[in-house]
Amino acid sequence: MPELPDVETLLDAAVTALGGTRREGQAEMAAAVADAVAAQEHLVVQAGTGTGKSLAYLVPAVRHAFAEETTVVVSTATLALQRQLIERDLPRLAAALAPLLGREPTFAILKGRRNYLCRQKLSGAGEAAEDPDTELFDPRQLSAMGRQVKRLHEWAEETETGDRDDLVPGVGDLAWRQVSVAGNECIGAAACPFGQECFAELAREVAGEADIVVTNHALLAIDAMQGYHILPEHPVLVVDEAHELVDRVTSVATAALGDRAVSAAAKRAARLVEPDATERLGEAADGLALMVADLDPGRLDHIDEGLAGAVAAVRDSAHACITAVKSVSAEGDADTTAVRRRTLAALDEVHDAAVRLLESFEPPLRDRTSVVWLAKGPRTAPALHVAPLGVGGLLREKLFGDRTTVLTSATLALGGGFGALAAQWGLGRRTDTAAADGGQGEGGEKGAERTDDADTAAGEPRWRGLDVGSPFDHRRSGILYVARHLPPPGRDGLDERYLKEIEELIGAAGGRTLGLFSSMRAASAAAEEMRERLDLPILCQGEDSTGQLVERFAADEQSCLFGTLSLWQGVDVPGPSLQLVIVDRIPFPRPDDPLASARQRSIGAHGGNGFMAVAATHAALLLAQGTGRLLRSTDDRGVIAVLDPRLATARYGGFLRSSLPPYWETGDPEVARGALRRLDALAAERRPAPAAAG
Template identity: 75%
Template sequence: MAEVPDVETLLDAAVRAVGGTHREGQVRMAGAVESAIEAEEHLVVQAGTGTGKSLAYLVPAIRHAMVEDTTVVVSTATIALQRQLIERDLPRLAGELAPLLGRAPTFAILKGRRNYLCRHRLQSAGDEPDDTELFDPRQLSSLGRQVKRLHEWAAETVTGDRDELNPGVSDLAWRQVSVSANECVGAAACPFGQECFAEEARAAAGGTDIVVTNHAMLAIGAMQGYQLLPEHEVLVIDEAHELVDRVTSVATGALSERSVNTAAKRAARLADPEVTERLSETADGLTLMFAETDAGRIDHLPEGLAGAVRGVRESAQACKSAIGPADEGDPDSGNASERRLALAALDEVQDTARRVLDSFEPPLRERSDVVWLAKNPKQPPTLNVAPLGVAGLLREKLFGDRTTVLTSATLALGGSFTALSEQWGLGRETAEPDTAAGGPDGPGDSGNGDAPGTADSADGEPRWRGLDVGSPFDHRRSGILYVAGHLPPPGRDGLAPSYLDEIAGLIEAAGGRTLGLFSSMRAAEQAAQELRERLTLDILCQGDDSTGRLVEQFTEEPSSCLFGTLSLWQGVDVPGPSLQLVIVDRIPFPRPDDPLASARQRAVGARGGNGFMAVAATHAALLLAQGTGRLLRSVDDRGVVAVLDPRLATARYGGFLRSSLPPYWGTTDPAVVRDALRRLDTAAAPAVG
């Protein structure tokens, strides 16, 4: 193609397209992404809120894709960012950059097969014996109405994408009309193969410049070996702070009475009843053993439970043998779909049972998986198995044969990229990082002098560099970090009266305008209930309505407050005077009885490391940074982050946590903070009155 303008010229055009302004951090990040692609070297970039990181990686990605006639994959964690990229950023860029590039850049979104309606499965929706028989008549009636609506939607939709269905339907209803990759009979054998929504999405993604996907797709492709994405040599992972959790979630197996019964009922249409009934009986055995086993992490598998799990494994194998291979028989006979669905369900319970049993064979210190029994009043008991870490998987499958850029507003924990880079399997940085003022010092001085363009460093670990481009916000002038050092450490029996008094005083001084981030739903509900009786302000609480509607109401009513838990820590974007105070009730460490976190902590300790700092403190630092990042969403925002947990100021790990946060001006003086909040309230009143 004709000579293409450099990245900086293209970025200037892109910024004009979105009505933005020149940002030094954005320019530095775009240049670093371009350099990483050219050097075939991984890049970790922390780009604070307001940097404009999407354009900073999209512009060099588009340029590379068009110059090299290849595809660049962009992965995100949330639907919101996917939509922003596909519906706003990329269309604007395509129109603005087309004259400079000679043609408009092309782009597509690609999700897992389960996200698309399956026309073949749709034909039997409502006629499935597996899930529906497990629910009462009222639930069946609701399910039937939802499936009927899906039939009507199927006649209208162009994409079959679940995210375009508004309002949505339950997961149970969607399962009646969708299939996983294992359950799909394949386009060649499917009578609807020529009009398959999932295949159309994959075809649309092939040959495009930019493909937008999600972390779960990356994980499925890595673990199961499917070629789900187009061939690509460059991968951009946005919201990279969520990568490990998303991959771990995909890699977690679950075994329950329901999953075993579902497999047995699907197999019953294709195999001898005597064989499938034995599998159903093992579901009953699981239920009995679950009742005799305490919830939580299981370090030593009780013999009774082990026998029940072995029964599932062996009975599922017997059913598979009775049914025969997936491709056996005439694909046009009508049972190809039933065979696939049955074998997929049997594979899932058999593989999970095998993983559970195999995980206990090595000595405790050498295990790579953790098993736990979850008991929840709203859900049936479930036996889970998950990997202790995913670093090896990511190192081999994501970083082994492509250039990967990982970015987020929150990556440098404790002033260093080390914590997350080790979880990703990148190891230590191979060169001194390029840091911005106030950015991290980097994880060490382990540069080994390898020439650019080599995929691995001398010790075999992937080559990578870290960069913190800072933020356009002046945090010390715009925000205060207040730690309530005079309060007692938080207890386990809900919020103490002194905490409620502190919250009430802060909210009164702020005139509302408060986002309360709580470590549990119980604490959020307690605070909402008690403060509604003490204050005349409107206190909204997560669960009162949909989260989206609550955030909208909170934004529209500056004197209101919004209390909630985890999804609000990361999912609220409210610029302006409606949010001038963020309250955090306690440092968000994992629960001591969290099976996965506690097992990971123990494993780090067994290797001679500090398990608390590597797991619990890192988890807390990440959430704190995300939560406090809700305060400043535009350059004009002002406000206070109030952490009620005094350990942030007094504990030895407090320095690590504070250095993971933006560089706010800090104080422990409640009078100073309340005065500041009153001034902010007074100044904001005319703007919203």
Template identity: 80%
Template sequence: MAEIPDVDTLLDAAVRALGGARRDGQVAMAEAVATAIDTGEHLVVQAGTGTGKSLAYLVPALRHAMAEDTTVVVSTATLALQRQLIDRDLPRLGAALAPLLRREPTFAILKGRRNYLCRHRVHGADTSDPDDTELFDPRQLSSLGRQVKRLHEWAEETSTGDRDELVPGVSDLAWRQVSVSANECVGAAACPFGQECFSEQARADAAGADIVVTNHALLAISAMQGYQLLPEHRVLMIDEAHELVDRVTSVATGELGERVVAAAAKRAARLCEADLTERLSESADGLALVFADAEAGRLDHLPDSLAGAVAAVRDSAHACLTAVRSSANGEQDPDHAARRKQALAALEELHDTAVRVLESFEPPLRERRDVVWLAKGPKHAPTLHVAPLAVGGLLRERLFGDRTTVLTSATLALGGSFGPLAAQWGLGRESTGPAAASSGTGTGAADDAASGAEADDSHTSAGEPRWRSLDVGSPFDHARSGILYVARHLPPPGRDGLDPRYIDEIAELVEAAGGRALGLFSSMRAAAQATEELRDRLDVRILCQGDDSTGRLVEEFAAEETSCLFGTLSLWQGVDVPGRSLQLVIVDRIPFPRPDDPLASARQRAVGARGGNGFMAVAATHAALLLAQGTGRLLRSVHDRGVVAVLDPRLATARYGGFLRSSLPPYWGTTDPEVARAALRRLAAAPVPG
């Protein structure tokens, strides 16, 4: 260890080489991460925008990897964030620190197998996807054919097979024709292209790298399904940790519908007797008939008709599985092996999901660990979903149990406490006693939000991982740079679109700001309504999500200073526009989950059944997290100034309002509309910085 400089020295060298300045929060975080690695305690760090948190965890991670000749895994929420780390942050850091390290550091990116082109699928005789093509009209199929032809040509040029490197991209439908999931892959040993496999090459590169960058979805698959997808590692950095629960829940959610059953039957048709696949196809028809008469929403009890339909799927899938498993008969043809593996993957997933749905209803309501619901809509085929009520037990056992984990984000302390999210992660109560700096424990509403937040865990202290927290703050002076304006005079939001008084309020704020507004709405219906009404009323350009790709709209909004951008969920977390183009963030209502959201309502009820405050633990925590993310769009550099306008008066009047406000950046607050408008007019009239 003595041969490599300490973390403080390495951080200073990196900051100087990258043209930055020493930041107290960044130094505190780096030291805390290093301490966590040394002690083995998990660390939860809130680091506001502008802190430089990537360097703060990458420097101690890299030092540990090289000193111990091991691999550290970094997980991010999205593939885009993966690319930012691997294409920009890590190469620059490696070049800066190479003179102080024993050797040049190495980095690798690792994604799920479906993100890499499969050479066997490209060169195989059968590249059709039976669950897709028959549903599209000839024009769509013609477009699909052109895209697949382009993918075949790209396959001869690419050195990585990584979908992200194909520009412009192709549709998901086209990509599925040339890729396979982990369950469908025949394995390198059996595949005629095993020595040239892009996915296997990515894993080989990752096996020897100092830092491996992956995403939360692959992390969840590795933890839940027991696959050895990631290199052996004892230290894990989770960036954008506020998204971890949702990503893990998504991976752990099963789906059952007519289309997926019919597709599995088609995959099995060449490999087992016709009467078996006919039974499976008939079970798909039966499922569709039952779905047609069933009400959408959460299912607390399984009707006999639906139970019978799901049992028929389970039994017919099991019969096909047995037949396909015995169909190998020493067959060595790789194309046959690929078809068999794909059929097995589809049938196993179908069978296991059906079993899971049926077993979800066996325990008494209070003891259930899964929630089941039927989703129906004009644009989506009816589908039965089954999802875990909580993932904390899984994370505690398979993620935190045998490694040191650092979880970080700009938004983790809700209601002034790390407790609500820690409870969802399965971490339990924070360790006490001397160690890395801690933010302390929450009180009041934050305690209510943390209380009972895990629906399936007893939270006995003996089984809880040891962890500490740290809030390193932000370099921004929020109280001087931003105003939080709550429109207390408006009526509470209704269910029938935006009240005309809300439209008037938005118009007055946008006029005062001269455009420069990001409108964050709770639904696309509200965003579209505001866009339509204000385009006729205001002399500024209003862009609306859905008019073009979200990325392109954000670029146009940033480039045209007096424009506005209105939209919904993806804009709450995905917009980074520093400067004069964004001086007003408008939030139409507190983003609680919909009352009929099946998963959120079931989780809320489960928390209440255990004696906790279900509303605070689920609905208020969800809203606080989104509000903190959305209002954080305002200040993206130390020079930014502006107003966050929340039109929902409940933020000022409701009992839970204090919990929500204490989850937000510490802006200066007002409920006076003229104060907000005057500030916006002054900002709009200010001279452009030279």
């Protein structure tokens, strides 16, 4: 193989071919990724909006894949970024680098098996109608599902990928479940009569030959922790949107146990074995339902004798069913084999959840590594959940142990450093920070962190942290206004003084406002009030699909969009349609959040500051993400208005503010409103004049 060009040459060629300009932060990040891969050292890199971080990691990833004839895996948290990489960034990059590399780099996307249509399940005549899960839904839902399943059968004859995302318009989850299987439900390509045509297996084959494979954090966690090994061997892993990694891994590592799932597993087993065992499991489901009926939802620090007995009955009867089902022979009968496999998967999930629940209560409270809670509500079937208090150990052992990992996002340096998230990932303690460039970077302070020899000797992974800054001049482009004169937020909805502040800010901005609220109730209440007070279009999350609302907001400069969590991270509206971001309160986790409260208590019990490690870190991450909606291009200008005075007055306020870019700060409401009026007037001057009539 001829000698490959270096990363700098490849990056310059890619940027030129794509019509861009060289960005120092992008070049610095690309060089750091290449160095980390060469040194087999983990890298944590913060790259602010506008840096072009996708190219900064894709170029060295492609070069490494070529040099070592291997595959590099890129994991993302959101479908939007997956699509951007597969449909835009990678095709353009491959075409740009082909002349220098001798061929076009290849790439593929790989998702969990549940995302692909299963030909074997599709062929099971009558199986969907007999699915015990469908008994939970009313006849109208089942009728709609039947029409959607018919459409899926027709689509199966023409699709080349079987990928759910390629079906437009899509179908509901209930319908899709009738034609797909999870990884633990699959009988395997060797035993399946459709093994040679399996969409999931074909996707795996394509991925195994690709230079770059794009996947998601959930599948990454399943592959690393549950032993299915769906992804090809990959000595280098890039984790984009790395601020989401802990939550996604925690979700995969969480088990649930509810009477409906137990009953469904019993009904599945009843098709294969004698009724004695399945009747016991059905009775155990009834007992579990009875025991949780009078319990309040929330964290369970202790388990009483009745509930423990009900869970133990589920465990034991599920084990008996598993033994009975395993004794059923299915040689030569693919349909029976498939039913048997799916039945065992349902029974295993019930049994394993029951085991984990009971084991989690065995250690003393201070020494527990799991948390249990009961979730139920008007639209939520009662279920017990068990989750790990932390996933750092899992990540350290399963994800970082035998490969080089690059973790990147626009928001990783919380409180001015990487220590908070590094601890959650299991990368070790926060280390000293030294300026990477001798001082201020273009977009703010840039710095590097590296584990020291003591950390490495203790068995913790070697890692380096780097902040490459941002091309935005935050001090000149954005104002951080904290309403110090307002009272701290209360629990009884938005105070009239908060509503008045919102009204005056939006009035000064002439619309152009994204309102980020701590709850849907607060967002809806604010929207209703502003519709009464302002002659401007006020959009509110939940009134249409989020995508449609964002499109309408971007198209009308006078409109405002109010909402909650998904808007904190999912809105990208450059230009004059968004010049004011309002945050009603610091986004701490709810005090009754079972997982956050248990993690906070556990850290405190072992001598740490649980509030700062959990609640403040959670709030800092969301604040950085939410306020990052303001500046999406180098021409953007605007104001971030945080109505919660604690950001300026509380002891933890400095930690939160240092997690944000270096905006110009003020506590004077007239300064904020004056800036918004000027921006509104400037945008009005630039707006094209209406066409003359006739």
